[in-house]
Amino acid sequence: MKFKTKLGEYQAVETADGHLTLHSGLYDENCHSTAGAYEETLHNYVYGCSIIDRANNSPITILEIGLGVGLGVLATFNEAKNCQNKIKFISTEIDPELAQWVCRQHGFSNGEISNDKIKFNIDDNFEVEILIGDARETIKKLILEEIKVDCIFQDAFSPTKNPSLWTKEWFRNLRSLCNNNSVMTTYSASVKIRKAMLEADFHVTNMKGFGNKRTATRAFTDGLFKDEKLEGELSRSKTPPFSDKDLNEI
């Protein structure tokens, strides 16, 4: 299956757990690992951010960077639907037609639709807001609105293909959306990306990677989770943190 939007062409790709992902022509990358799109989402984000424990403890707000094929929304809802507290799931997406396609595919409807937002509830406890546009700008609006998030699914395309969503300035903006006990996970374990997170005042720890990836990253705002050894190694590394000034060089 293939479809085209104003931003490019998408091609469905079957992955090892039976779930489809999309290949984006614009970014020339798949949204997920072919080792299993749904399993990867569960591993990196739903389990990586301990969504079930958190949502049993208090109401939570999740921010997802990149709606993609909507598996972040779906896997989170499936796992957390019996949790005791409300979940607000904010996702960001640059391609409006992709966001509409995702809503049709998963039967997400009965909500409010405008040029820059699709909002709906999956059940009484699970509210979804898809914010359309460049996430770099969307995040600035959330900061102005003084929104706070508990969990961040940092699921942009790779730093090579989608660099503007991996710089220290980007992570600084994400950091200002966090409270004192927020967590952010991502599949990337790159040193320059981890250093960008450290510079943005996150504490960086290792997380087991999915599929054939040995390591992924879990970052916290609470210093209790600080991994002194890893942060020491990162600080001694000569690799500079990835920053906005590197964007022009790509």
Ligand SMILES: C[S@@+](CC[C@H](N)C(=O)[O-])C[C@H]1O[C@@H](n2cnc3c(N)ncnc32)[C@H](O)[C@@H]1O
């Ligand atoms: C790896 S996919 C996300 C997969 C998704 N989390 C899921 O579970 O299906 C990355 C997504 O980020 C979107 N994206 C890329 N650059 C963006 C930007 N600057 N602002 C908002 N979304 C962006 C892409 O269009 C793509 O849908």
